[in-house]
Amino acid sequence: MTKGIHHVTAIAGPAARNLDFYTRVLGQRLVKKTVNFDDPGTYHFYFGDEIGHPGTILTFFPWANVAAGRLGVGETSETAYRVPAASIGWWTQRFIEKGVPHEAPEKRFGQTVLPFRDPDGMRLALVGVPGIEAEAAWTTGDVPAEHALRGFFGVTLLLDKTEATGAILTDVLGFSETGREGNLTRYGTEAGAGGVVDLRAAGGFLPARPGAGSVHHVAFRAANDAEQAAMVEKLVANHNVRVTPQADRNYFRSVYFREPGGVLFEIATDEPGFAVDEPVESLGTALKLPAQYERHRARIEAVLPDLTPAEATA
Known part of the structure; x- marks a missing residue:
């Protein structure tokens, strides 16, 4: 069974600012530039490694005037990336130089963690992981290979109660409980990138309010x-969870459900990947539209926001 996180999708403010931060400051590749299936006047950005391997992809719906989200239960409260353990100091200095809001490094489960925020207030972190220096990584002029991100470490979910969510992680999604620390319960897989889900119990906390800086799913x-269908069968039979019909997202096929704590989960296929409609060398350079919108390309391009560098750095 394939295990781990495939991608995380979040909500952002201005598109150019979002694009600038993730490509220039964090050094990620824009793997795909497309539009929201349900709102084609809005971009859908996919950031990740060279080819967008599962476990590296953070995607965004950027809306220029969206209100800020509010952290609460039933939400992903932090999305964390893996970096070589020796790189935490380099990233701390980079965040200082770039004016990125961040906290002092801290220890969680024996690992050094550097929490920070993107321009929309999204809660992110870098986790120093020993022994990953030789792993392949997308690099830029500003972020050299020895410090580059190596995909996701994992996510933290803020929940009123954690038991039913943990049962789905272990029974359906291929995780197992690996540790407890305070009000955190950690679940992991043998996957390198995207192999950790932390559940933080926060009974009585306010519910989340979606908006800029919040994770959508x-x-x-x-x-x-076939593997997806087997997982759906388990969700229905063992956990009485309602699952949507499969949707074709061009680069993967998806089903969606609300886990018991209220977080929107998706199960996405690894197939066919992001090189299905453009060569690996030029991923993310052209606007790719779902087939149903191709005949409206001129109209869609006319309403999409400007992505010029001047706006990006304004």
């Missing part, structure tokens, strides 16, 4: 349609 991996 977390997607978990299925190798193919």
Whole structure:
């Protein structure tokens, strides 16, 4: 069974600012530039490694005037990336130089963690992981290979109660409980990138309010349609969870459900990947539209926001 996080999708403010931060400051590749299936006047950005391997992809719906979200239960409260353990100091200095809001490094489960925020207030972190220096990474002029991000470490979910969510992680999604620390319960897989989900119990906390800086959903991996169907069968039979029909997202096929704590989960296939409609060398350079919108390309391009560098750095 394929295990781990496939991608995380979040909500952002101005598109150019979002694009600038993730490509220039964090050094990620824009793997795909497309539009929201339900709102084609809005971009859908996919950031990740060279080819957008599962476990590296953070995607955004950027709306220029969206209100800020409010952290609360039923939400992903932090999305964390893996970096080589020796790189935490380098990233701390980079955040200081770039004016990125961040906290002092802290220890969680024996690992050094550097929490920070993106321009919309999204809660992020870098986790120093020993022994990953030799892993392949997308690099830029500003972020050299020895310090570059190596995909996701994992996500933290803020929940009123954690038991039913943990049962789905272990029974359906291929995780197992690996530790407890305070009000955190950690679940992991053998996957490198995207192999950790932390559940933080916060009974009585206010419910989340979606908006800029908040995570829309977390997607978990299925190798193919057959594996996805088996996972859906378990969700329904063992957990009485309602699951949507499969949707074709061009680069993967998806089903969605609300886990018992209220977080929107997706199960996404690894197939066919992001090189299905453009060469790996030029990923993210052209606007790719879902087939149903191609005949409206001129109209869509006319309403999409400007992505010029001047706006990006304004």
